[in-house]
Amino acid sequence: MNISVKYNRFFAYSAKEKKYSYTEFSEGVNIVHGKNTSGKSTFIQAILYTFGINDEKRKLEELLEDGVLFRLDFTIYANRKKNVSIVRDDEIIAIKIDQFPTVKFIGIGGNKSREHIKLKKFLSNIFEFSLHLEYENEYKPASIEAMFLPYYVAQDVGWVYRHKSFRGLDFVKNFKVDFFDYYLGIVNNFDRLEKSSLEKKKRALEAKSKIIHQLEKSDEEIKLSKLKDEIFTARTLEYISPYKENKSRLIELEKEYLSVCNKITLLEESRKVLLRVKRSLNKDILANEECPTCTHKLSHTVEDTYNYLQDVNDTEKQIKELNGNIKSLKGEQGKLNSILNEMNKKKKVVEQEYETLINYTVDNTTFESWLNTKVNTKFSGELKSKLGEITSEIYDTTNKLEKFKPDDLIKEERNNASYTFKGIFEKYLKELKVKPFGDIRFYLLYEIPALPTQGVELLKSLLAYNFAFIKLIKETDYVHVLPLMLDAIFEGDFEDESKTEILNFIKIYHSKNHQLIVSIADSKTNANSAQMYNEEYFNNQAKLICIGNNTERRAFLSDYDGGYDEYLEETINLLS
Incomplete structure (x- = not known):
């Protein structure tokens, strides 16, 4: 209404x-x-x-x-x-x-x-009034001038140019189309806002998708990597299982070897300390009556004598035990050598298997070069993943856009409105005795440039135009009607x-x-x-x-x- x-x-x-x-x-x-x-x-x-x-x-x-x-x-x-x-x-x-x-x-x-x-x-x-116009790349509520524009013809420019009775509206992007669409009921403002946003999003997604497709198609290394990746992946899996076993055993042997060597070293160092203690005790300080560094007379109690003799006995005992332990460890030197030999063998196995893997070739591509191109393969995978996400978003956005009028339908409605306007406009021009225009564009609402008349005929043409436009927009049920x-x-x-x-x-x-x-x-x-x-x-x-x-x-x-x-x-x- x-x-x-x-x-x-x-x-x-x-x-x-x-x-x-x-x-x-x-x-x-x-x-x-x-x-x-x-x-x-x-x-x-x-x-x-x-x-x-x-x-x-x-x-x-x-x-x-x-x-x-x-x-x-x-x-x-x-x-x-x-x-x-x-x-x-x-x-x-x-x-x-x-x-x-x-x-x-x-x-x-x-x-x-x-x-x-x-x-x-x-x-x-x-x-x-709900017209929105594009200001600074964003749709915002139209100015008050746009609310009054269909219903006001100014003396200065209103009888010279159509819809220019107010300044500034000419500088609004897509003003003519948005203005006509609203007043003729072709595109609802809020629909246009949402549709414009969705169309912008879809264009951005399609641009990203295109770039990713171009990367995949233009990068030869990525294509080769994808072809050879499965073969090298299988060969790598064959290598990894025994490698893990050999490497684990080698690590165990190395740890065992180091443990034995550390024990022997500790015992040998302990023996050195005890021998130094023994040498000191062998000097028998109880036999001396005078201090070896001065003339002071020394006196020894029974307790001192007991402690001294006890230390000598303990040292001898510890040295004897230590020698026994060392001898026992030395007896296992064969085991140490065996560990060392097995370690060397495992090292050779690991090195040989790695060398075999590195030199493995498929279509003149070695494993080593495949490792280098594996980055490209990963990149390709990420591209495919991203492409999948973008494709899904494009699909969702397209579905949302389906509720809006398609562009072809909008163009058809604009064309129909233009020809409906033409019929009214031509009739009014005839009533005002204005000479017919030579080009059909001057009758079609969305296409009219400056009218090809001047003087009194220009005023009559614009009078006919404004009356025809108002008659047409009154058929849009939501359009307000001002004096x-x-x-x-x-x-x-x-x-x-x-x-x-x-x-x-x-x-x-x-x-x-x-x-x-x-x-x-x-x-x-x-x-x-x-x-x-x-x-x-x-x-x-x-x-x-x-x-x-x-x-x-x-x-x-x-x-x-x-x-x-x-x-x-x-x-x-x-x-x-």
Whole structure:
């Protein structure tokens, strides 16, 4: 179901200059009229500025110097009716919906400010606007300008280029396609976000897969290694089993040999110590009556004599035992030699078997060279493993992408939309008596370059284009419908015949339930006035909004007479 919006009244007030503007809108056609430079465009731009569209700020610079605050009251028609008031005072915007508390955004002067982003999200929610555009390689919620773009034709460039009434959108990547896809219901925004992410992931995975395949195909060493790996692996297994047995036995023999040698060495060293002790004891210090180094007389007790003789006996006994142990170990020298011989044999067996293995050849490839290429084989295995993981991920990603419309179907839907648009556009151009275009591209929505017309025919072409586009997008059930604002529909040097054609076209093809705001230049000296146009083309049902009494310039604001004090106070309270 389309959400539609209708403006109820617009109020502007400058406390500094004590000036104001107050307008109530008709639900149908509203004609803003006045002399050139009276403030008709200012009126329309101020409405857009009130919503937080900072692109209009530069156009309102002179007015904003007077500290003007703006208020727009409007109604949203959806599942339930909502009455909304939005007030802007420079960097502050306050929004009140029905009887709910007022929501304020402070610091919305910059489009990238935190508060402006919050404001954009808030407006998108109440208008159920979900277009996302690609900013800095990432899809993000579209700007407020994109929300109003289908429903606004600016005086300066709107009648020259299609969908360029706001600056900056041209620099958004893929703007035209994403913009059309959303408003025509071809690709849902959130689907596109997820699909874009999955497609990016799949492309990256496929690139990795391609690189791995190229490595496998281009590296001859890897291919040879894979062919010979099984043969050498089998031969290696034949070698390893006996090698382990021989090597284990050799290690045992070496340990046994070292153990025996260590024991003999220990006993021999012990014997040397005991022999030195024995030599010292053989000097018989008990026989001496004088100290061998001085003339001091020595005296020996019975205890000293006993200890001395005991030491001599113990030493003799230990030497005797030690000699016996050494003799016993020496007797096993044959065993030591046998161990040594067996060790040497095992060493030779191990060396010979390794030499045989090293020199083993398959297709002129030795075992040693195979060991070197074994790294490549391992690398190949890792590549295959990685390739398997990537292939699995590609499969999963492809399955997830299957729930989205395939590219061929999207192209077909775009093509169908373009031709549907063409039928409406051609009909409208004919009604406005625009000369047919020579190239079909100028009729196909997704392909139209700059339109091949100029002057009054260019304005008529763009009028037909905008009406055709709005008629088409209204068929998309989720698209919001804002009041259509056409600034300066007689822009340029128009003869009465062209004005008649334009007003007749608007009369016939303007939807009766779609609020329309148009501006035209008018003056008390004009032969054809806004009043006359209203009577002749709109059955006197259009609301006439006069700026400056058709005589004044820069007359958007007039002197405040105090007639709206209560409304002004309510407006100020919304900001406080």
